[in-house]
Each structure stands twice: as C-alpha cells, then as structure tokens.
Amino acid sequence: xxxxxxxxxxxxxxxxxxxxxxxxxxxxxxxxxxxxxxxxxxxxxxxxxxxxxxxxxxxxxxxxxxxxxxxxxxxxxxxxxxxxxxxxxxxxxxxxxxxxxxxxxxxxxxxxxxxxxxxxxxxxxxxxxxxxxxxxxxxxxxxxxxxxxxxxxxxxxxxxxxxxxxxxxxxxxxxxxxxxxxxxxxxxxxxxxxxxxxxxxxxxxxxxxxxxxxxxxxxxxxxxxxxxxxxxxxxxxxxxxxxxxxxxxxxxxxxxxxxxxxxxxxxxxxxxxxxxxxxxxxxxxxxxxxxxxxxxxxxxxxxxxxxxxxxxxxxxxxxxxxxxxxxxxxxxxxxxxxxxxxxxxxxxxxxxxxxxxxxxxxxxxxxx
Amino acid sequence: xxxxxxxxxxxxxxxxxxxxxxxxxxxxxxxxxxxxxxxxxxxxxxxxxxxxxxxxxxxxxxxxxxxxxxxxxxxxxxxxxxxxxxxxxxxxxxxxxxxxxxxxxxxxxxxxxxxxxxxxxxxxxxxxxxxxxxxxxxxxxxxxxxxxxxxxxxxxxxxxxxxxxxxxxxxxxxxxxxxxxxxxxxxxxxxxxxxxxxxxxxxxxxxxxxxxxxxxxxxxxxxxxxxxxxxxxxxxxxxxxxxxxxxxxxxxxxxxxxxxxxxxxxxxxxxxxxxxxxxxxxxxxxxxxxxxxxxxxxxxxxxxxxxxxxxxxxxxxxxxxxxxxxxxxxxxxxxxxxxxxxxxxxxxxxxxxxxxxxxxxxxxxxxx
Numbered sequence: 171x172x173x174x175x176x177x178x179x180x181x182x183x184x185x186x187x188x189x190x191x192x193x194x195x196x197x198x199x200x201x202x203x204x205x206x207x208x209x210x211x212x213x214x215x216x217x218x219x220x221x222x223x224x225x226x227x228x229x230x231x232x233x234x235x236x237x238x239x240x241x242x243x244x245x246x247x248x249x250x251x252x253x254x255x256x257x258x259x260x261x262x263x264x265x266x267x268x269x270x271x272x273x274x275x276x277x278x279x280x281x282x283x284x285x286x287x288x289x290x291x292x293x294x295x296x297x298x299x300x301x302x303x304x305x306x307x308x309x310x311x312x313x314x315x316x317x318x319x320x321x322x323x324x325x326x327x328x329x330x331x332x333x334x335x336x337x338x339x340x341x342x343x344x345x346x347x348x349x350x351x352x353x354x355x356x357x358x359x360x361x362x363x364x365x366x367x368x369x370x371x372x373x374x375x376x377x378x379x380x381x382x383x384x385x386x387x388x389x390x391x392x393x394x395x396x397x398x399x400x401x402x403x404x405x406x407x408x409x410x411x412x413x414x415x416x417x418x419x420x421x422x423x424x425x426x427x428x429x430x431x432x433x434x435x436x437x438x439x440x441x442x443x444x445x446x447x448x449x450x451x452x453x454x455x456x457x458x459x460x461x462x463x464x465x466x467x468x469x470x471x472x473x474x475x476x477x478x479x480x481x482x483x484x485x486x487x488x489x490x491x492x493x494x495x496x497x498x499x500x501x502x503x504x505x506x507x508x509x510x511x512x513x514x515x516x517x518x519x520x521x522x523x524x525x526x527x528x529x530x531x532x533x534x535x536x537x538x
Numbered sequence: 539x540x541x542x543x544x545x546x547x548x549x550x551x552x553x554x555x556x557x558x559x560x561x562x563x564x565x566x567x568x569x570x571x572x573x574x575x576x577x578x579x580x581x582x583x584x585x586x587x588x589x590x591x592x593x594x595x596x597x598x599x600x601x602x603x604x605x606x607x608x609x610x611x612x613x614x615x616x617x618x619x620x621x622x623x624x625x626x627x628x629x630x631x632x633x634x635x636x637x638x639x640x641x642x643x644x645x646x647x648x649x650x651x652x653x654x655x656x657x658x659x660x661x662x663x664x665x666x667x668x669x670x671x672x673x674x675x676x677x678x679x680x681x682x683x684x685x686x687x688x689x690x691x692x693x694x695x696x697x698x699x700x701x702x703x704x705x706x707x708x709x710x711x712x713x714x715x716x717x718x719x720x721x722x723x724x725x726x727x728x729x730x731x732x733x734x735x736x737x738x739x740x741x742x743x744x745x746x747x748x749x750x751x752x753x754x755x756x757x758x759x760x761x762x763x764x765x766x767x768x769x770x771x772x773x774x775x776x777x778x779x780x781x782x783x784x785x786x787x788x789x790x791x792x793x794x795x796x797x798x799x800x801x802x803x804x805x806x807x808x809x810x811x812x813x814x815x816x817x818x819x820x821x822x823x824x825x826x827x828x829x830x831x832x833x834x835x836x837x838x839x840x841x842x843x844x845x846x847x848x849x850x851x852x853x854x855x856x857x858x859x860x861x862x863x864x865x866x867x868x869x870x871x872x873x874x875x876x877x878x879x880x881x882x883x884x885x886x887x888x889x890x891x892x893x894x895x896x897x898x899x900x901x902x903x904x905x906x
Contacts, residue, residue, distance in 0.1 A: 176723025196645035196692025250861040277564035324564025355544025489903040493618040535857040
C-alpha cells in the first residue's frame with residue numbers, strides 16, 4: 171500500500187544513494203527516505219536537485235520510503251511570507267492554543283461578543299454603515315462580557331477588535347486580538363492574581379518550547395510588583411494623565427501592575443474608590459508597555475442608571491442595566507492585547523511582524 | 539484552611555439538617571455541603587431560603603463543607619439570558635473547542651485573516667470608513683488563507699465574518715463565525731473527504747455528550763451522498779441558478795454534497811472544469827441547508843493575472859498573484875458557517891437563539 175504525501179521541504183540531506191527529505195505539512199514534520207534502488211532513475215535525479223522551500227508530492231510505502239515522485243515545484247524566491255515570519259505565525263498560533271487551554275483548565279467559558287456596536291462615541295473608532303444605523307466596530311466588548319459573567323460566572327472572549335489608531339508606532343494596529351475575561355464574585359485583587367498566574371504560566375510554557383524564537387534567559391519575579399498610580403504619576407510629573415511614553419521605562423525590568431487610576435482616565439465602568447480614583451489597573455510588560463487594562467466593575471445598577479440618564483445614554487446602554495443580573499456583587503475583568511503579549515514572549519520589536527496581513531493606517535498587502 | 543467559593547446555584551436539595559447546593563462556576567460544577575452543625579444559625583437559615591439561579595459566596599473547608607456564608611443575592615427573575623440560552627452558549631463554546639481540537643489533531647495551523655478588506659465589491663457587504671480609504675468588512679478571507687496555505691501547507695481560520703444580509707430569515711445573521719480551511723496538495727475530492735470526516739467525527743462526539751440539548755437518535759450515512767449540480771438543477775428546473783429554497787428539500791434526510799457548480803454562480807477563485815462548470819461544491823445539512831461552500835483553487839498565476847487585468851482588479855488583487863507561491867499545485871479549501879453547524883447539531887430552529895447578542899438587521903440588545 172502506498173500513501174500520497176505532500177509538503178514543503180524543510181531540510182534535505184543527500185548521502186549519495188539515499189536522500190533524506192524533511193517535509194513540513196502544517197504542524198506535522200515528516201522525514202521521507204528517498205532510496206536510489208526504490209525510485210525510478212529520473213525521479214531520483216529530480217529529487218537530488220530539490221532544495222529547501224520546494225513543494226513536493228510523492229507516493230511512499232509504509233516505511234516512509236518514496237516509491238514514485240508525483241510532482242514538485244520550485245516556488246519563486248521572493249516569498250511573500252518569509253521563513254522567519256512563518257515561524258512567528260506558528261508561534262502565535264501556539265500561543266492562542268496555550269491561552270485557550272489555560273482558560274479552559276480554569277473553567278472559563280468562551281463566549282462570542284458582537285463586533286458591531288450601536289451608537290457613536292468620541293473615541294478613535296471605525297464607523298460602519300449598518301443598515302443605515304449609527305454604528306461602529308468594537309474596540310472592546312467588556313459590557314457584553316460582564317452580562318455573560320453575571321449569568322455564567324467565569325467567561326472570556328478572544329476575538330478581533332478595532333481601533334482607528336491615529337499614531338503610527340511599533341506597538342499599535344488597527345486590528346488586534348483582544349482577550350477579554352470577566353469573573354463574577356471576584357474583586358480587583360482576585361482578578362490581578364488570576365492575570366499574574368496566567369501570564370506566568372504561559373511565559374513558563376513558552377520558555378520551555380524548543381521552537382520559540384526568543385531565548386528567555388532571565389526569570390521573572392513573583393509576585394509582579396504593584397505600584398499605585400498616584401505614586402508613579404507624582405514621580406514622573408504626570409498626575410491626572412495617562413502613563414504614555416513612561417510605560418516602558420516603568421516596566422523596564424519586569425512585568426508590573428499600576429493600580430487605582432483616576433476616574434477621569436479610567437473606564438467609566440470601573441467602581442470608584444473615592445471621588446477621584448477607581449478600582450482599575452494596568453499591567454505593563456518590559457519592552458512593550460501596557461498589555462492589559464482591567465478593573466472591578468460598578469455593579470450597583472441604580473447608580474449606573476442614574477449615570478446613563480444624566481449622560482443621555484439610556485437608549486444606547488440601558489440594556490446593560492437590565493443585563494447585569496448581579497447588582498452589588500463583586501465582578502472584575504480585564505482586556506489583554508494578545509499581539510503585545512506575543513511581542514514580549516517572542517522578542518518581536520515591531521507588532522507588524524506578527525502577521526503578514528496586518529492593518530495599521532493602510533493595507534499591508536496592497537502595493538507590496 | 540478555608541476557601542472562598544462563589545457561584546450560581548444550579549440545584550439545591552434540603553434534607554433537613556443538611557443542604558446540598560450544586561454550584562455552577564463557568565465550566566466547573568461543585569457540590570457544597572451545608573451542615574446545620576457547621577454553620578452559624580442565621581447562615582443556615584439564609585441558605586434554606588436560596589433557590590436555583592441565586593448567586594452565593596461562602597467559605598468552605600477542604601471537604602467542601604460550608605463554614606461561613608459570605609453573601610448571596612436573588613437576581614431579578616427576568617433573566618437577560620435564559621437557562622436554555624445559557625446551555626446553548628456553553629454547547630457552542632464546546633463546539634468551538636471540538637473543532638479546534640480536531641483541526642489541531644490533523645496538523646492544521648490557525649492563522650489570522652484581516653477583517654477589513656480594501657476596495658469595493660458588488661456583494662452585500664458593510665462599508666467601513668478606514669482612514670478615508672474604500673473598504674469593507676470581510677465576508678470571507680479565503681484569498682488570504684490560500685496565500686497562507688501556499689506557505690504553511692495546512693491552515694485554518696475561525697473568526698467573525700460579516701454580511702449585510704438583506705433577507706430576514708431564521709438562518710441568516712449579519713455577524714457569523716466562519717471556519718475557513720485550506721490545504722496545499724489537495725484536490726476537490728481530498729478536501730470534501732476531509733470535511734466529511736470532520737463533520738462526522740464532531741457529530742459523533744456531540745452525540746455522546748450528556749449536556750447536549752438535542753437527542754440525536756438516528757445515525758448519518760457514510761459516505762455523504764454526492765450529487766452533481768447539473769442533475770439536481772435540471773430536476774428542480776433551476777439550471778444556472780443557486781439552490782435557494784430547494785436546499786433543505788435536497789438535504790432532508792442526511793448531509794449531502796452538491797458538486798460542480800456553474801462558473802457564473804461559483805467563486806471566481808475556483809478552477810474551471812470546462813467553459814461552463816467549476817470544481818466547486820456545497821455541503822447541505824438537514825433542516826439547515828447550506829453549511830459549507832468549497833472549491834479547488836485556480837493556482838495558475840498567469841491565468842489569474844490575465845483575469846484581474848481584464849477586470850481592472852490588479853490594484854486591488856494583484857497581491858494575490860504575488861502571494862500565491864504555488865503556481866500549478868493543487869490547492870483546495872472551504873468555508874463553513876459554524877452557527878449553522880450548531881443549529882443542526884443542537885436542533886436549534888432559529889440561528890438567533892445561539893447568541894443573546896446577535897446581529898441581524900438590528901441590534902438584539904437594544905430596546906429589549
């Protein structure tokens with residue numbers, strides 16, 4: 171019995187009467203043995219001329235020995251996706267698997283959040299013509315996720331989000347993968363602990379992978395340091411403002427939590443501590459800066475209603491008050507940029523390198 | 539040592555001096571034993587009054603026996619997400635896991651396709667204002683996937699796609715989960731076989747799940763029947779047209795493949811058989827109709843270039859010719875609507891029931 175095997179050549183070793191061809195087929199790698207005495211003469215001669223990157227299709231016996239060369243091509247040399255980028259794509263795909271596995275092992279249910287949201291905001295969003303209704307692409311679905319959490323307790327979503335980012339930097343994209351997580355019955359410390367555990371476990375796993383690009387030499391300290399926003403903002407003279415360009419300076423040596431941001435610059439969905447500050451946090455990573463933003467939610471539905479009424483947002487957000495079926499119960503969550511996590515894990519300097527078809531302020535594949 | 543446990547009550551059984559509380563926490567279910575002799579009197583009395591759906595937070599010892607009731611609430615009765623819908627959300631989440639696991643076991647690499655595409659089309663798409671450039675939301679990323687496949691051999695993507703669907707039916711949504719798969723070195727028969735195997739394996743697994751909503755009594759025949767488009771179109775008097783309302787009639791009894799659609803109604807990316815027909819197929823499911831559409835790709839880059847030049851599409855699609863690094867090699871793939879697959883697997887009559895936050899021609903949560 172023979173099998174038709176096809177794949178891309180990863181490595182080829184010619185030992186004279188025998189040629190070993192390592193084929194790459196998706197996640198699989200297989201070594202095909204090409205023996206002069208088993209193959210037609212012209213097939214063996216053709217195989218001798220093959221090189222890394224060539225595509226080959228051949229019939230093999232059950233010992234993975236080639237018995238017939240079906241076809242082969244030398245693709246053009248200007249590969250659209252470089253070998254290094256292929257490896258990054260595979261690394262990223264593995265990272266998504268690790269994240270989902272970790273969350274699954276911790277009983278989190280993956281839910282689907284809508285990508286098209288009703289109404290306008292003042293943020294940097296992409297407007298969509300949705301059957302003539304005012305709408306925009308989601309830059310975060312945390313309100314939907316909170317409603318799911320108030321019913322299903324432990325939930326997450328890992329999907330594309332969108333931001334009409336006006337700045338062109340090595341850390342911003344218009345389309346990005348956002349992991350959002352929410353958990354009922356947890357306060358801000360619980361959720362920071364969960365995030366720390368997840369980051370540490372995934373970092374440890376990636377560190378042990380032989381196919382990972384980056385060589386992680388040093389360890390990261392546990393627990394991650396926690397610094398109060400006010401302390402750090404006073405030190406840098408930016409009280410009341412975002413951390414901006416200081417992010418990477420602050421997180422130079424290790425992952426670090428910044429906690430209790432001013433209400434004015436935190437999400438409106440966060441629970442206040444007092445009149446000025448809220449139960450909110452950022453997680454910063456070395457080289458990358460902000461990777462996650464989280465908070466403990468305001469779950470007092472009467473307060474939320476009053477807020478929406480004052481702001482004239484009841485028609486747009488009234489459903490959140492109805493859906494949040496856990497008035498007064500602790501509920502916390504975070505959103506984590508998976509592309510940025512990957513930058514840190516794989517030592518990638520420019521976020522664009524993670525995906526050959528990225529979106530910044532233009533289309534990466536056009537005019538290439 | 540005590541643990542703080544929190545969750546939603548799934549079931550509560552009062553045996554007098556002892557109450558068993560089954561808690562639901564994400565995927566986890568845990569039974570908490572509430573003994574009169576271990577709890578403060580007022581805590582035990584409070585627990586006696588709890589009912590299904592209530593949220594509870596309590597301290598337990600290592601035997602899962604409650605020692606202190608921290609807090610509890612009775613949420614309002616008009617739950618935003620019904621128990622039945624919660625179960626469907628969990629079933630759907632499990633389905634996504636099964637699909638990814640199957641594809642992973644078959645060496646497919648998950649890749650990310652862009653959601654915002656350049657240029658206009660005549661299809662039912664949502665237009666986006668992308669930094670002032672003509673663009674639209676993706677209704678399929680198969681061209682990107684083909685380029686990935688030409689480099690990585692076996693790839694898939696499972697992400698949100700969008701269609702400005704003008705018809706309001708029980709089987710159409712404006713946002714839907716699309717599984718797209720492409721494989722280098724495979725012809726149309728190979729990819730149909732792969733799809734059949736995947737559907738059958740997942741159906742078998744779902745059938746064995748105790749928590750699945752639908753009770754699958756009958757078996758499905760293997761192999762799935764294959765009918766030529768021309769034969770079926772002649773029978774129904776719809777030659778040259780789509781299957782439309784006949785889809786569910788054709789697939790009444792079992793999953794069925796329809797093959798070799800006319801070039802005029804198949805994807806332009808399909809390889810022609812002759813001047814009229816192409817190597818394309820649909821998979822139809824009972825009650826649901828079309829669940830997947832696939833084809834063998836045209837990989838002759840010279841022919842593609844000529845086509846784009848004639849249609850004036852080189853500036854918009856020229857990258858595809860550069861990216862498709864496998865000229866002349868077999869390449870096939872399909873796109874499968876996961877929501878529709880779930881309808882069949884779980885016996886769901888209306889596609890809207892799968893997600894409390896669905897999008898049809900309006901926003902499901904607004905004005906609820």
